[in-house]
Amino acid sequence: MPLVLDPAAQDLLFREARTANTFTDEPVTDEQVQAIYDLVKYGPTAFNQTPLRITLVRSPEARERLVRHMAEGNQAKTATAPLVAILSADNEFHEELPTLLPAFPQAKDLFFSERPARESSAALNAALQAAYFIIGVRAAGLAAGPMTGVDFEGLRKEFLDDDHTPLIVVNIGKPGEGASYPRSPRLSYDEVVTTV
Ligand SMILES: Cc1cc2nc3c(=O)[nH]c(=O)nc-3n(C[C@H](O)[C@H](O)[C@H](O)COP(=O)(O)O)c2cc1C
Numbered sequence: 001m002p003l004v005l006d007p008a009a010q011d012l013l014f015r016e017a018r019t020a021n022t023f024t025d026e027p028v029t030d031e032q033v034q035a036i037y038d039l040v041k042y043g044p045t046a047f048n049q050t051p052l053r054i055t056l057v058r059s060p061e062a063r064e065r066l067v068r069h070m071a072e073g074n075q076a077k078t079a080t081a082p083l084v085a086i087l088s089a090d091n092e093f094h095e096e097l098p099t100l101l102p103a104f105p106q107a108k109d110l111f112f113s114e115r116p117a118r119e120s121s122a123a124l125n126a127a128l129q130a131a132y133f134i135i136g137v138r139a140a141g142l143a144a145g146p147m148t149g150v151d152f153e154g155l156r157k158e159f160l161d162d163d164h165t166p167l168i169v170v171n172i173g174k175p176g177e178g179a180s181y182p183r184s185p186r187l188s189y190d191e192v193v194t195t196v
Pocket residue numbers: 017018019020073074145146147148149150168180181183184
């Protein structure tokens with residue numbers, strides 16, 4: 001067997017994990033989110049920059065403000081999910097670099113003194129971390145509903161600031177009635193992999 005991960009864990013994280021569009025009422029606790037973060041924070045990023053920032057939208061008032069910025073087809077599920085997280089990239093991540101990369105503290109000034117370099121690096125690496133986060137949600141026995149059908153500029157003004165770029169909004173909870181669409185096909189290995 002080429003995969004060493006327990007087959008049940010493979011199913012939980014990938015084969016049987018589905019994107020959820022409806023949820024039960026079961027709450028998602030801060031303890032669960034902390035356990036998810038404390039696992040996925042070990043996923044790799046360039047220079048260990050870890051630019052992902054997570055805003056948990058819990059209060060009914062904040063949820064209402066969030067829903068206004070969602071595409072129409074995403075509004076009902078975002079209004080009713082037990083928890084919603086805004087995943088954003090911190091474009092000023094370089095301030096933490098000397099702490100996060102003690103072996104090479106010069107990286108901050110060598111590579112990230114210019115804002116455009118920081119923005120492109122933060123976008124890539126926070127997106128990687130967003131993927132780790134979604135898999136972490138699954139590892140907690142929960143389902144994620146990631147969404148980019150969002151007015152991101154409106155969302156940024158509502159919840160963030162100019163130093164943060166929102167990337168994905170994620171509904172989180174236990175899947176409810178009819179939570180998933182029929183599974184869509186995936187590209188096969190031969191369609192994707194080229195060896196040179
Ligand atoms: C980055 C990203 C953005 C997405 N945006 C939306 C969205 O705005 N609305 C929506 O209903 N689904 C959205 N999806 C859900 C995808 O369509 C879904 O994850 C994909 O079809 C795989 O479904 P499965 O996990 O059930 O196999 C998004 C997924 C990702 C990863």
